[in-house]
Amino acid sequence: MVEQLTTASSLARLVPVHEPPAGREWWRSSVIYQIYPRSFRDLRGDGVGDLPGITAEIPALAELDIDAIWLSPFYRSPQKDAGYDVADYCSVDPLFGTLEDFDALVAEASRHNIRIIVDLVPNHCSDQHPLFQKALASPAGSPERDLFIFRDGTGDHGQNPPNNWQSHFGGPAWTRITEPDGTPGQWYLHLFDTSQPDFNWDSPAVHAEFEKILRFWLDRGVGGFRVDVAHALIKKSGLPDWGGRADGSSSEGFPGSDAPMFGQPGIHDIFRSWRKILDSYDGDRVLCAEATIDPIERLSDWVRPDEMHQTFNFAYLHHPWHAPALRHVIESSLHAFDRVGAPTTWVLSNHDVVRHASRFGLTGAGPRTGDGLGPQDEQPDLDLGLARARAATMLMLALPGGVYLYQGEELGLPDHTMIPDEFRQDPTFHRTAGVRVGRDGNRVPLPWKANLPSYGFSSTGESWLPQPPIWGRHSRDIEQRNPDSTLNLYRRALDLRRELDLGNGSLAWWPEHDDDGLVAFVNGGVLVAMNMGDAPVQLPDLPRLMGSSPDALEGARLRPNRTVWMRLG
The missing domain is CATH 3.90.400.10 (Oligo-1,6-glucosidase; Domain 2)
Structure with missing residues (x-):
């Protein structure tokens, strides 16, 4: 079987489960980099990242060949939920800078052909609004x-x-x-903190308020909006009791589709009206939904042709280290989104989940969604986690569709699992009296230079959350000099993704094989294979484009927890 893949006639017999898209809009194959502003780069020296810090590092981000930056909230806010409690949607919190700083950021990003996408929070605001x-x-x-x-x-x-x-x-x-x-x-x-009252989207005045907010930022040149909790705006009439999960995910006896606070039909009219507003501006502006909706077939309703352009694929984000499960979520995602002519998006980390370099190093189930790892939890095997994270990233970057990256994953950063309680700021930790540790561990400020205080994050060495001692070896300056670093792996993979146009490609599974640990597919002229099993797997003897590590292959055998891209033909 492996030898048959080396001939053009055998490739023709592969059955695609996804064909290249008809449209060529940038967002169909985009690479979007999430920045959590308070933890990216601090130029003012107060220990909190700021907009000038982001602007200063745009050239470093441009080296990753990204299409856009998504900024987590930077609006005026009491910061009780890291800015997701908004007190003024048409401003910049002095913690991060000024509107002039924002304009300078948009201008600098534009010079590098990078769009700025802002985080819109329409379900709730701050009680100080x-x-x-x-x-x-x-x-x-x-x-x-x-x-x-x-x-x-x-x-x-x-x-x-x-x-x-x-x-x-x-x-x-x-x-x-x-x-x-x-x-x-x-x-x-308040579906979230007591300081975050939910808007009543049955009120026309709320619709008018957010249309004004959209136009304010579109007029300032933003490339679009990531819409926070996009499935929660409309609540079921009568507000009936609910015995299922608070986040609306399905549980035994309580399918998520029945949750009265999520996924109500009236939501779609809101997004249709927003889509018309964005379409009235030039530059192909985008809407991306954060919608926790299952099953995946139902989620695709959010990206019908007149609604959102993209939605996060949480089923993919939460996939276990299990090859059959991963193959299933990839194929079901492609089928669901192809049905409505939308791109699938792929993501492995964000500001709400344990970073995948830690998550894949756990032997147990890990924390629940929306929680992190603390000192009392199982600690990840960092070497195993990083090997798997690099392999998973390479597989993700070869998939057709859009990709989201979370700041610091290109450095292979794990979560900080040992933050002392007195430093924790996540409202989940405080509302549960520490029973749930919260998400601070994935929000720790980034390391830029190994030998400086706060690893170069701040000009004074201040840091709003403590950084772990291992940050030095992950600092950007160290990784830049190491050709085998995670940073340089991302650079090479993203360059090849663009050169080979994999984001606009197709997908056909490698023909049936006996090893359930292997995930392998063909996209264009590239065979992509990831070994999620415990033993090496035989591959075709083909030219190697790149691997997730220098030792990914033993001859033509793919080692466990490794991914390789190989050229066909």
Whole structure:
């Protein structure tokens, strides 16, 4: 079987499960790099990353051959949830700089043909937002309160929440207010922290407010929006009780499709109206949904031709280190998104999950979604995790569709699993009294120079979260000089991805084989193979384009936890 793949006639017999897209828009094959601003680069010396720090490092990011940068929130905010509690959507928090700094960032990125995508948070705002403060000061039933989800409580005196919904961060999803006259009042909904009241998207005034926000940033030249919690805007009429998971994911007896706070049909009309706004601007602006929707076939409804351009593929993000499961999620994703003419996106890390260099080094199931690893948890095997992370990245970068990278993964960074409790800032940690450790471990400031304080992150050596001692060996200056580093692996793979146009390619599985540890496919003229098993696997004797490590192959045998790209023909 392996010898047959070396001939053109045998390649013709491979059955594609995905064909190249008809359209050639940039977002169909894009590489988008996520920046968590407070942890990227600090030029002002206060220990918190800032917009000028990002602007200064645009040339370094351009070396990765990315198409766009997605910025996590930088708006004015009390920072109770790292900026996802927005107090003013049309501003820059002084913590990060000014609007002029933002304009300079857009201009510098544009000079390197990089777009800037901003994080839109439409489900909720900060309780310090002027609109919510007006709602608190206004009577029940007023237009001001109608912008949010206020309800009377249950029980003889309204002392119980309106329903049993739970917050993503732990505890009830409702908080009772004290009315201006000092009496106990209504309850407001917050699917996240108490400081993050949910908007009422049944109100036309909320629609008008966010259309104004979209135009504000589009007029400043942004390339589009990543839409936070894009599946949660509309709640089911009557707000019925829900016995399933707080995040709406499916559990036994409670399919996610029934969750009354997620995935309601009216959401799609909102995105259709936003798509029209973006389409009225030049430059092919994009919308990407963060939508935790299963199954994958249902998620594709978010990217129908008149709605979003992309949506995150969480099924892929959470795939286990198991070849049959990975093959299934790749094929089912391609089929689902091909059905609506949209690109599939692939992602392995972001600011909400354990970095894949740590996740793949665990022998157990690892933490639940939205949690990190702490000192009391199983500690990852860092060498195993990095080997698997490099292999998984190479496989991902060879897949057709769009790719999302999270800052620092190109350095092979693991999570910081030993952060002392006194430094933790994630609201999940505090709302659960430390039972859930939270996500701070994947948000630690980046290492730039090995021999400087804070590894060059800050001009003064300050750092808003402590960095682990191993950061030195992952510093960018060290990795730049090592030809076999993870950074240089990313550079070579991204260059080849662009040169071979793999993002706009096809996919056909390598013909049936006996080894369930192998994931192998053909995209264009490239055979891509990853060994997720415990023993070497025989491959065709073909020219090697690159491997996830210098020792990926033993002759024509692929070692475990390695990936190789080979040229066919």
